[in-house]
Amino acid sequence: MTNKLYALDFDGVICDSAIETAMAGWKVALQLWSDMPEQIPADIMQKFRLVRPVMETGYEAILIVRMLFEGLDTDSLMSAFHHQIEALMIRDELFVDELKQAFGATRDQWIEEDFENWIQMNPLFEGIAEKLHQIETEQSVIITTKQERFVDHILSANKIHFPIAQIYGLDRNLSKQQILTDLSAAQPDSDILFVEDRLPTLINVITDDRLDHVKLFFADWGYNSAEDRDSASNIKRIKTISLQDWQKL
Numbered sequence: 001m002t003n004k005l006y007a008l009d010f011d012g013v014i015c016d017s018a019i020e021t022a023m024a025g026w027k028v029a030l031q032l033w034s035d036m037p038e039q040i041p042a043d044i045m046q047k048f049r050l051v052r053p054v055m056e057t058g059y060e061a062i063l064i065v066r067m068l069f070e071g072l073d074t075d076s077l078m079s080a081f082h083h084q085i086e087a088l089m090i091r092d093e094l095f096v097d098e099l100k101q102a103f104g105a106t107r108d109q110w111i112e113e114d115f116e117n118w119i120q121m122n123p124l125f126e127g128i129a130e131k132l133h134q135i136e137t138e139q140s141v142i143i144t145t146k147q148e149r150f151v152d153h154i155l156s157a158n159k160i161h162f163p164i165a166q167i168y169g170l171d172r173n174l175s176k177q178q179i180l181t182d183l184s185a186a187q188p189d190s191d192i193l194f195v196e197d198r199l200p201t202l203i204n205v206i207t208d209d210r211l212d213h214v215k216l217f218f219a220d221w222g223y224n225s226a227e228d229r230d231s232a233s234n235i236k237r238i239k240t241i242s243l244q245d246w247q248k249l
Contacts, residue, residue: 003139003187003189003190003191004139004190004191004193005139005140005141005183005187005190005191005192005193006135006139006140006141006193006195006249007140007141007142007143007179007180007183007192007193007194007195007214008140008141008142008143008195009142009143009144009195009196009197009198009201009219009222010142010143010144010146010151011144011145011146011222011223012052012197012198012219012222012223012224013125013128013195013196013197013219013222014124014125014128014132014142015122015123015124015125015128015154016122016123016124016125017121017122017146018048018049018052018223019045019121020118020121020122021048021052021055021058021061022040022044022045022048022049022061022064022065023040023121024058024061024103024106024107024110025048025058025059025060025061025062025063025064025065025103026040026044026065027106027110028062028099028102028103028106029062029065029066029069031102031106032062032066032092032094033066033092036066036069040065044065044068044069047068047074048061048064048065048068050074050078051064051068051074051077051078051081052223053078053198053223053224053225053228054077054078054081055081055223056145056198056200056201057100057145057170058100058103058145058146058147058170059096059099059100059102059103060085061103062099062102062103063084063085063088063089063094063099064077064085066088067084067085067088072084078225100170104147107147107150111153115153115157118153119153119154119157122154124154124158125221125243126243127243127246127247128243128246129158129159129160130247131246131247132160132162133160137161137162137163137166140162140166141166141167141168141183142162142166142167142168142169143168143176143179143180143194144167144168144169144170145169145170146169146170147169147170147171148164148167148168148169148170148171148172149164151167151169152164152167175204176196176201176204176205177204177205177208177210177211180192180194180205180211180214181208181210181211184210184211184213184214191215192213192214192215193214193215193217193249194214194215194216194217195217195219195241195246195249196216196217196218196219197218197219197220197221197222197223197224198222198223198224199218199224199228199231199232199238202216202218202232202235202238203235206235206237206238215239216237216238216239217238217239217240217241217249218232218238218239218240218241219241219246220240220241220242221242221243
């Protein structure tokens with residue numbers, strides 16, 4: 001009998017982290033640009049949620065909130081996301097490694113100063129905890145662009161036991177395709193179910209011949225747009241699922 005291995009994205013599949021991500025990005029932006037107000041304006045928070053589907057890694061939140069503060073509209077940001085963030089980094093002489101370090105350090109400080117508030121800003125999606133409790137520990141891994149310690153904090157606070165060795169995060173500096181390939185080699189008899197809310201990530205898996213056997217599920221409750229969901233419905237290899245479907249997976 002084939003065993004199931006659930007390979008789960010974190011932000012947008014397990015955790016609704018958009019508010020916390022925007023706030024952490026704003027906290028770092030305050031350190032980089034002196035003209036920003038102490039508190040993130042409500043309209044920028046709302047716009048950040050609209051833009052969140054194009055964000056791949058947490059540090060990009062710093063750049064997103066800055067560009068929104070400067071008045072860039074959400075459509076322009078989403079239609080040329082990588083070009084816009086690269087232009088801002090060149091203009092203000094910013095570097096990816098330094099932004100990643102600052103983003104992680106700012107989260108660490110927030111956790112140290114007010115852990116309960118930080119956890120409240122990172123709620124799990126409805127029914128997720130119950131499903132994770134039903135899955136045997138060895139049958140699941142998390143594949144995320146979030147730093148592993150933050151995933152561990154959130155799961156532990158929700159009384160979910162998840163070995164940190166089974167959290168494949170930003171710290172490992174590996175693509176999701178490579179992680180899936182390594183898991184396939186380590187568990188050749190497992191049926192891998194990859195649940196992800198970013199369509200470009202799923203398309204990257206489809207284009208990798210090593211991963212033709214991986215079953216792909218598009219989480220419609222996560223950080224994706226109506227256009228993403230329409231596109232996913234036309235890709236035979238991808239099955240779009242709702243939170244209700246996830247309970248039965």
